[in-house]
Amino acid sequence: MGKAEVLALLREDEYISGEEISRQLGISRAAVCKAVSSLRTDGCLIDAVTNRGYCLKAAAPEESRLRALLQDCPWNVRVLRETDSTNNALKREPNAPHGSVLIAARQSGGRGRLGRCFSSPPGGLYLSVLLRPRAEAAELLHLTPMAAVAVRRAIQDCCGISAQIKWINDIVAEGKKLCGILTELSGEAGSGTLSAIIGIGINCNTLPQELPEAVRPIAVSLRQLLGKPLDANLLAAALVHRLYEMDAALLTQKNEWMQEYASACLTLGKQVQILRGRTRTAALAEGIDENGCLRVRYENGETALICAGEVSVRGMYGYI
Ligand code: BTN
Numbered sequence: 001m002g003k004a005e006v007l008a009l010l011r012e013d014e015y016i017s018g019e020e021i022s023r024q025l026g027i028s029r030a031a032v033c034k035a036v037s038s039l040r041t042d043g044c045l046i047d048a049v050t051n052r053g054y055c056l057k058a059a060a061p062e063e064s065r066l067r068a069l070l071q072d073c074p075w076n077v078r079v080l081r082e083t084d085s086t087n088n089a090l091k092r093e094p095n096a097p098h099g100s101v102l103i104a105a106r107q108s109g110g111r112g113r114l115g116r117c118f119s120s121p122p123g124g125l126y127l128s129v130l131l132r133p134r135a136e137a138a139e140l141l142h143l144t145p146m147a148a149v150a151v152r153r154a155i156q157d158c159c160g161i162s163a164q165i166k167w168i169n170d171i172v173a174e175g176k177k178l179c180g181i182l183t184e185l186s187g188e189a190g191s192g193t194l195s196a197i198i199g200i201g202i203n204c205n206t207l208p209q210e211l212p213e214a215v216r217p218i219a220v221s222l223r224q225l226l227g228k229p230l231d232a233n234l235l236a237a238a239l240v241h242r243l244y245e246m247d248a249a250l251l252t253q254k255n256e257w258m259q260e261y262a263s264a265c266l267t268l269g270k271q272v273q274i275l276r277g278r279t280r281t282a283a284l285a286e287g288i289d290e291n292g293c294l295r296v297r298y299e300n301g302e303t304a305l306i307c308a309g310e311v312s313v314r315g316m317y318g319y320i
Helices: 002-007 018-025 029-041 061-068 086-091 143-159 222-226 232-249 253-263
Strands: 045-049 051-058 077-082 100-104 125-131 164-166 170-173 176-186 195-202 271-276 281-290 296-297 305-308 311-317
Touching: 002 029, 002 077, 018 029, 018 051, 029 045, 029 281, 061 077, 061 232, 086 100, 086 125, 086 176, 100 232, 125 232, 143 164, 143 170, 143 195, 143 222, 143 253, 164 253, 170 222, 170 253, 195 232, 232 253, 253 281
Parallel strands: 077 100
Antiparallel strands: 045 051, 100 125, 125 195, 164 170, 170 176, 176 195, 271 281, 271 311, 281 296, 296 305
């Protein structure tokens, strides 16, 4: 008798006392406490109120619920309680088929672009999908921007929030980071064995105090924006649906998706700094090309196309 049974007794809008749980399951009060604490570590948000008991505020990603929500999607979705990084975990499966989706309730070694760490406490949604596109790497430069549009659409579907995009891989709301995307390609060019892993980390129910101090001022979660917790399964299902739609559109509806990307991109029209290693160059962000590269104009009037590579773009005075 363990936490699955305890979880089954918790309701989203009703409190149940520890005593009642212990009576119904025939386990000790200490075992109830232990199960609740373990469920919290898994990413469940459980409220505890003296004299009332426990109430489930938001469920963590759960494979059986996700499968039920994704009956019309042929992709294979698995949920892990914890892994180092869902991108790494998929890389460790060289034979995983196209459309393998891995979700974790937390990551011990989450990775971001440019070798950065991506803090991944419980409450966030950490999802990677493996695609085996029938295309060459050069035809897939728009993969991250298309994934950004898919994330934006999923957030709109699930929460009614119209998020923006900070070039190239951040989803932003109220000027703060809601989500980051890390796309990794592998396989030999021209060999027809190319695979792409798109990793997406969304601050779903993340509490600011669970993030590193340096990140807190520039991060926001859906929970903060909505003023209440969100069922991570609904968000994950919306995201998988939108990624599935993206995969179908990858080579045929690129222009339409890239137009949506450009119109949601808050970097455009702004003075930015282009960061290459330790070098910072000021420029005006003027446009986005069909591959998602940023067209900029330097102060000397020259223009250039910035493609993701080793570059990051910041606002003149901060994150945006
Ligand atoms: C960034 O902000 O630079 C990108 C962050 C990408 C984070 C996601 S979480 C799921 C997947 N696993 C990882 O280790 N990274 C990506």
